[in-house]
Amino acid sequence: MRKSGPWLTLATLLLLIWSILPIYWMVRMAFLTPAEITQFPPPIFPTRFNIASFFNVLGFDHTLADGTMVRASGQANQVLRGLVNSVIVAVIVTVITLVIVVPLAYVFARLEFRFKNLLLNAVLLAVALPPVSTLIPFYAMFVQLKLAGTLTGLVLVDLTLTVPFVAWMLIGYFRNLPPVERLARIDGYSRFGTLFFLIVPMAKSGVAVAAVIAFLFAWNEFTFALILVNGTTANTLPTAISGFLFQNPQPSNLAACIVLTILPPGLVAYFLQRHVAEMSLVDPVR
Amino acid sequence: MASEPGLVRPAAPLDRQARTRRTRELSDGHFALLIGLPVIAFLIAVVGYPLIYSIWMSLHKIVFFGGYRATFAGLDNYASVLHDEQFWWSTWVTIRFTIESVLLTMVLGLLIALLLNRRLMLGGLIRTLIFLPWCVSLYGAGLMFAYLARSQTGLGTAILGLLGIDATTDFLSGSSIIEVLAIGNAWTMAPLVAMFILANLKTIPTRLYDLAAIDRLSAFETFRYVTLPPIRFSLFVFTSITTVLSMKLFDFIFVLSGGGPGTASATLTYQVYKRSFKELNLGLGSAMSFYLLFLIIGSTLLLFLLWGRKEKPL
Numbered sequence A: 001m002r003k004s005g006p007w008l009t010l011a012t013l014l015l016l017i018w019s020i021l022p023i024y025w026m027v028r029m030a031f032l033t034p035a036e037i038t039q040f041p042p043p044i045f046p047t048r049f050n051i052a053s054f055f056n057v058l059g060f061d062h063t064l065a066d067g068t069m070v071r072a073s074g075q076a077n078q079v080l081r082g083l084v085n086s087v088i089v090a091v092i093v094t095v096i097t098l099v100i101v102v103p104l105a106y107v108f109a110r111l112e113f114r115f116k117n118l119l120l121n122a123v124l125l126a127v128a129l130p131p132v133s134t135l136i137p138f139y140a141m142f143v144q145l146k147l148a149g150t151l152t153g154l155v156l157v158d159l160t161l162t163v164p165f166v167a168w169m170l171i172g173y174f175r176n177l178p179p180v181e182r183l184a185r186i187d188g189y190s191r192f193g194t195l196f197f198l199i200v201p202m203a204k205s206g207v208a209v210a211a212v213i214a215f216l217f218a219w220n221e222f223t224f225a226l227i228l229v230n231g232t233t234a235n236t237l238p239t240a241i242s243g244f245l246f247q248n249p250q251p252s253n254l255a256a257c258i259v260l261t262i263l264p265p266g267l268v269a270y271f272l273q274r275h276v277a278e279m280s281l282v283d284p285v286r
Numbered sequence B: 001m002a003s004e005p006g007l008v009r010p011a012a013p014l015d016r017q018a019r020t021r022r023t024r025e026l027s028d029g030h031f032a033l034l035i036g037l038p039v040i041a042f043l044i045a046v047v048g049y050p051l052i053y054s055i056w057m058s059l060h061k062i063v064f065f066g067g068y069r070a071t072f073a074g075l076d077n078y079a080s081v082l083h084d085e086q087f088w089w090s091t092w093v094t095i096r097f098t099i100e101s102v103l104l105t106m107v108l109g110l111l112i113a114l115l116l117n118r119r120l121m122l123g124g125l126i127r128t129l130i131f132l133p134w135c136v137s138l139y140g141a142g143l144m145f146a147y148l149a150r151s152q153t154g155l156g157t158a159i160l161g162l163l164g165i166d167a168t169t170d171f172l173s174g175s176s177i178i179e180v181l182a183i184g185n186a187w188t189m190a191p192l193v194a195m196f197i198l199a200n201l202k203t204i205p206t207r208l209y210d211l212a213a214i215d216r217l218s219a220f221e222t223f224r225y226v227t228l229p230p231i232r233f234s235l236f237v238f239t240s241i242t243t244v245l246s247m248k249l250f251d252f253i254f255v256l257s258g259g260g261p262g263t264a265s266a267t268l269t270y271q272v273y274k275r276s277f278k279e280l281n282l283g284l285g286s287a288m289s290f291y292l293l294f295l296i297i298g299s300t301l302l303l304f305l306l307w308g309r310k311e312k313p314l
Helices: A006-031 A034-038 A052-057 A076-110 A116-128 A131-144 A151-175 A181-186 A191-202 A204-220 A223-228 A237-246 A251-278 B012-024 B028-058 B076-082 B085-116 B123-135 B138-149 B155-162 B177-201 B206-214 B219-247 B251-256 B268-278 B282-306
Strands: B060-063 B069-072
Touching (some): A034 A251, A052 A251, A076 A151, A076 A204, A076 B028, A151 A223, A151 B028, A151 B177, A204 B138, A251 B138, B138 B177, B138 B251, B251 B268
């Protein structure tokens, strides 16, 4: 690797600004006072760091420095329940997706068998289906199965999104791994043994990325959640937040909530990037 | 590889050993069946049913007012979609939005991946921050870009204000709304592409770069002959994936522009939503969604024929 020069620093800086700017603009709104939000032209930096919104959306009253009390948001219950539900759904979906997809992607990437292309195309078709066209059928089906308004229903819907999508990505990744199957067979590994003791450890970073993709899909899913669980006890965080926009517009509370939704995946991203960065493929030839 | 009966093998013991192992070993096909079939069955059940339901809806005229009625209409819905000017406008909007999104996403994704593959100061922090956009829900990203680009709350206006100019900039106008959508879409997707390309870049043995340095390859040649080959297939896969994702994108557009102003950013997904849920014309909406599906499948197929076919998966 070459030494870092001024161009590299500049490129890094530009990419950082590009990545952070929209998030900063939202985070800054969470700290603005109601007066500052309506101010014209809009302020670029918050001057008073008003943290009342964060307390309000989590259900606490907050007393400002000048003694005025800002009441807790009426939607705090929805937000808290949404937070719990979102964590549950995201974790379950991630685990199930990995259990299903890792062997599936491996099989499609490394083995030759009959109808492979047909089956692969079936998986791809599932990726290509636009959600707007399957909303009504899903709703009708879930009402009949009594799954509308339940977390189980949402997990099932999320799986139909994550499984094909993650599979499609991992197939490309598994193809890049060195061909160890014959060596493994000579060493006496069974099929499953090869997969779990050789392929998966080699593909650790790919599998980690796949896990995060599944987590984020489930965590951020909005369209189906809006139709299937909104307004029920199985409400997730994104739909709970949408109330701040449509029912009772409070920009700073909305912004504070969006910041809350970014924090858990942000932590995930931190652990993931470490993993991807430090992971380099174990070269089996050496 | 069953041993042919007429063939006499000199190394009999070795051969027998190999054969006994083979009988305990699952064949490729069986192993694939064992793993793939339950998943495929699940997908067929939960994807196939909505699909068939949609086909059924698209072949019927469904009326809600004055009692629910569904009368068989044959291909009428498909025909009336083709006579719908809004549909052709939306198709154009979708294509323009998709091409802009995909180009921007792939270029950015590649740049980010190449950058993060270097050793950087504060590397962990920088990587986390660069991956952060991808953690933002499309819903949240829609709101962010709406606030960022709108005249009243936008960055442009704020900067003009800082310079003492009392004017507004509105990027959410009809002429630039598709570009705002494409930039926002690329903003959320690029880190995902970057992460996978980066994972692929990590599989390149560093000694290849040492060899390239010994051979005195220029930076461009090193990229062309060392860096590019192992990621070409991933580039193709992700061009396809981002194409599909952009074409079926809905919540981001719904939150950011609501198809507007007017119909300036009414993509096909938004048009389907409008027909099905606002005008409650489920038959027409479903028929339109199948044209969208054809468009998605058609463009991935085109990508495969023009590009993917030539890429040898490594």
